[in-house]
Amino acid sequence: MTTQTTTQAAAEQEAAEANALLAALEERVRDGDEGVTPQQLAEQRELGLFAHLRAEAAHRKAERAATEATDRQRRALVDQALALVETKADADQVGRAYDRALAALADLVAAVEAHDQAVSEAGRLLRDAECGPINEYVQVDHGEYVTREARPAAATRTAPRVDVSPGSTAFTFGKGIHVPVGTGQVLAVLFSKVAAGDTGKMPSGEPALTAAPITQHVDRHGEQVRRFLARSEGGEAA
Template sequence: MTEHLATTRATAATNVAAAVQEADEAASLAAALEERVRNGDDTVTPAQIAGARELGNFAQLRAEATRRHAEAAKRDARLADLEALKADIDAHTETTDPGQLVDNLFNALLAYTQHFETHNARVAQWRTRMTELGVPKVHSSTELEAPHAHLGRDHNIARLYVGATVYAPVNHIANLPRHLEELGLAAKHLTAHPTGPRHTQAQAYAQERIDKVKASARSGVRTQEG
């Protein structure tokens, strides 16, 4: 609601209330004169009662006129606000193509997928070469030996030990929905609080989500034991 419409409604309500009060007071005057006659007051004249009634009827008409005028003013003010709203909508020009945003998102997902596919292929190649060269299976980097250049293959999963560094394939397809959800929460909080007292809190929350995804993405790629 605009200030113009709010002011119009408040003024209308005030005017109607004043007119109704005036009509009620005029009606009460006629009723009081009639009651005085019933109680034996012979100073009240028929002209006084007729005048009071006429005044009351006139005040009622004035109150109705004020009410109608107020309703018309409120309708006009609302229509003016609606027309202003329509003008704002008609003047709006979309500055960002949503289709381009989809392209940007797809390209980012493509880069994400290609990175981990390349990483997984490289780890698989290294494991094949280790197998061909007779690198033994181990449970941890503490079992690595110099005769095998401190290389080792994990017993149960596709991890590789290279000194204190562990390389492993990444199930990026399974991780993607969780990563997107975390990043979506980060974006939602920053969008909801772009400024103001909660902006700093939103920034901290968003960064926590982003850091969580980064840590998850990096964890299987290359980690240090010990």
């Protein structure tokens, strides 16, 4: 490209000099210089025309070179785009992954719902058995005085404890705490882990409209779900 530009500039300079020489000869004739012949004027006009044609030829050559370079760059970008689609954009792979994810999520939803239904029913049965809070009195040192105050006692299988607060189905056997985990909560936390490790962030290109509810859901319930999963993975009954 640099050589073509230089050639074009040289041709244009040559044409300008030829035109200047012709203008000088014409001016000499106007001033009465009889030494200028018609042949000299004709030859200089021919030289000027030829120089102009050479300059135009250089300009066209540069334009063709620029067009060819643009076409080569465009072809290279198109080839790169096609290669990306052919090697990375595998619709069949997406379909297979979708089927696996659908099956896995169906198993997860079924497991969570079965767990929550069992916990809810167990809590109802224990409340029907009037297994309310079990308290024991412990000595509490307040510094200047000591009192005996009621504290929840450790639950056992023979003496379970049920949380009797409105709407709650939590109960305990021994050290294990049994609570519904919630399908939506589990899915929200699962999604937040999949989405690049950034809690509640949608993958790039997805509408941000759905990000806020997921973020709120994870903020509200995420820690509870993580504790539940940690107990399950650790082998403790939940």
